[in-house]
């Protein structure tokens with residue numbers, strides 16, 4: 001047993017050490033070699049050493065080097081070494097965090113990680129949080145709670161009487177709402193055709209001067225951290241308008257909420273604490289291993305009412321509630337341990353520095369590419385940059401050739417009808433040298449006709 005575990009640790013360490021010298025996207029040959037995994041289901045079990053060796057020899061080269069410093073696609077964190085190590089140890093514990101009796105240590109560490117995060121993001125005192133797989137499930141959990149709470153305020157008991165026959169609920173979103181929120185709403189029975197859309201400004205922010213008249217049970221979905229521009233909805237103004245009508249305000253803050261931990265970015269998220277629920281990721285900007293997100297709700301009793309299973313005789317419950325009463329899952333891994341380790345390792349200063357450094361490096365991308373004659377399409381306020389290399393087809397060509405060239409990896413998007421390269425600086429490992437190497441590669445590719 002100890003040989004196979006040490007071997008895996010050695011291979012993982014070598015993998016991470018080699019990341020800066022390999023192409024960011026895997027080679028075509030490495031992807032083709034994945035066919036070697038297409039073997040028949042073995043009749044007899046095989047040796048552990050052989051399985052781990054094959055995983056490393058075939059699998060590692062076919063990974064995307066997003067754990068390194070030059071991956072700028074989507075919004076992907078790299079996984080800091082200390083939370084990764086904590087994840088390994090917690091993996092060995094293999095604790096189920098559903099009930100405290102199953103794992104006192106997992107319950108305690110998740111509580112601490114949630115508390116620390118609420119403090120760091122300056123969420124209102126007394127919020128109740130829970131650890132989930134990511135921001136999509138955090139959105140789902142928060143919006144399920146919102147649905148129950150706004151119906152309760154209208155005198156309807158959703159947990160008892162269910163959706164059929166419930167009063168209608170108005171759901172308000174911005175025109176730039178993330179697809180993850182739409183998915184969560186759809187899982188909750190809110191059809192896309194029935195949402196009320198608020199127009200956005202040129203940076204994708206909901207326009208506070210275009211909020212509709214609302215009455216009755218209403219949920220308002222705001223966003224801090226637009227995936228293209230990094231911009232923030234004016235949550236404070238939206239909350240004033242929404243709360244006057246008794247509406248619930250939700251914040252999708254997948255990566256943007258972490259701006260509250262960085263003094264120089266904090267103003268972007270002013271008033272975010274006036275919302276009723278918040279969804280965020282730890283696997284993006286906090287650089288915790290996948291998968292890891294958190295949900296916070298001002299009214300913890302509503303969260304428990306929305307998620308709590310009805311009791312069963314063999315499942316103990318306690319006063320302040322068990323973890324499984326606050327998330328859609330019952331059994332799950334103690335993913336909060338990774339977040340606890342990240343927060344302990346970074347401290348307030350380290351989180352602030354990680355966020356600020358990413359933003360400064362995003363600005364460096366924008367400046368360098370502008371100096372080279374290319375157009376930056378957004379106000380760079382956070383860690384997101386969109387660049388045009390000319391006509392749409394030319395930008396597409398540059399994006400796909402940069403991906404193939406291997407120095408770095410960036411994705412593509414469309415902004416106001418124009419094709420753009422999308423650069424997201426979200427990795428703890430990215431240095432200014434990484435940015436300069438990546439910019440040089442982009443310019444090389446752009447000048448190659």
Ligand SMILES: *Cc1c(COP(=O)(O)O)cnc(C)c1O
Pocket residue numbers: 075133134135136137178180181223225226227252253254255281293
């Ligand atoms: C990434 C992201 C999501 C989805 O998060 P997952 O962790 O992939 O579930 C939702 N909203 C925003 C703004 C995001 O950036």
